[in-house]
Amino acid sequence: NAGVTQTPKFQVLKTGQSMTLQCAQDMNHNSMYWYRQDPGMGLRLIYYSASEGTTDKGEVPNGYNVSRLNKREFSLRLESAAPSQTSVYFCASSERWGGDTTGELFFGEGSRLTVL
Amino acid sequence: ELKVEQNPLFLSMQEGKNYTIYCNYSTTSDRLYWYRQDPGKSLESLFVLLSNGAVKQEGRLMASLDTKARLSTLHITAAVHDLSATYFCAVRVHNAGNMLTFGGGTRLMVKP
Numbered sequence: 001n002a003g004v005t006q007t008p009k010f011q012v013l014k015t016g017q018s019m020t021l022q023c024a025q026d027m028n029h030n031s032m033y034w035y036r037q038d039p040g041m042g043l044r045l046i047y048y049s050a051s052e053g054t055t056d057k058g059e060v061p062n063g064y065n066v067s068r069l070n071k072r073e074f075s076l077r078l079e080s081a082a083p084s085q086t087s088v089y090f091c092a093s094s095e096r097w098g099g100d101t102t103g104e105l106f107f108g109e110g111s112r113l114t115v116l
Numbered sequence: 117e118l119k120v121e122q123n124p125l126f127l128s129m130q131e132g133k134n135y136t137i138y139c140n141y142s143t144t145s146d147r148l149y150w151y152r153q154d155p156g157k158s159l160e161s162l163f164v165l166l167s168n169g170a171v172k173q174e175g176r177l178m179a180s181l182d183t184k185a186r187l188s189t190l191h192i193t194a195a196v197h198d199l200s201a202t203y204f205c206a207v208r209v210h211n212a213g214n215m216l217t218f219g220g221g222t223r224l225m226v227k228p
Binding site: 033035040041042043044045048058059090102103104105106107108109110 | 120125147149157158159160161164166204206208215216217218219220221
C-alpha cells in the first residue's frame with residue numbers, strides 16, 4: 001500500500017520557469033492538500049481540495065495553481081517560479097471532514113524544490 | 117487568524133530525563149494533532165486528540181488536551197535517543213472545514 005506518492009522528489013528550476021508537482025493517493029480519501037515547509041515556520045497550507053471537483057485557497061496561495069484531476073490525484077503548478085518558492089512541498093490526504101472521522105492527515109515523502 | 121505556538125523550539129536533553137513540549141493556540145478548536153518528523157523525511161501521525169481532557173499515550177510519549185486553556189502538551193518520559201526528531205502540533209479550527217494550522221515545530225535532540 002503506497003499511501004501518498006509525490007513526484008518529483010527533487011527539482012531545480014531557474015527563475016521564471018514553470019513546473020508541476022504531482023500527487024496521488026491510494027487510500028480512497030476525499031480530501032487532499034498541498035503544504036510548504038520552510039525552516040522555522042512549520043508547514044503552511046497552500047491549497048486544499050475537500051472533495052473531487054473543489055479546490056480552495058489556504059494560507060499562502062499566491063504564485064500557485066492546483067488541479068484536482070480525479071479523486072486520487074491533486075497537482076500543484078508553479079507558473080513562473082521565484083526564489084521565494086524554494087521550499088519542501090508536502091502533499092497530504094485525509095478522510096472527508098465530519099462525523100466520526102478524525103481528519104488525520106497522511107503525508108507524502110515531500111518534494112524538495114530549489115529556484116535559482 | 118488562528119495562531120499555533122509551540123515551545124520550546126529546540127530541546128536538548130539527556131537520555132532518561134522527562135520533559136514536556138507545549139502547544140498553545142489562539143482560537144476555538146475541535147481537533148488537535150501531534151506529528152513527528154525525522155530529518156529529511158515525511159510527517160508521521162502520533163496522536164489525534166478529539167475532546168477536552170483527552171489523553172493518549174504511546175510508549176514514552178503522552179499527549180493531552182485542555183480546550184478551555186487552548187493548550188496541548190506532549191510529555192516525554194525517560195527519553196531515549198530514538199525519540200530525537202522534530203515534533204509538530206496542528207490544530208483544526210472549529211467550523212473551518214478541513215484546514216489544519218501547524219505550529220512551528222519543536223526540534224528534540226536526546227543525547228546518550
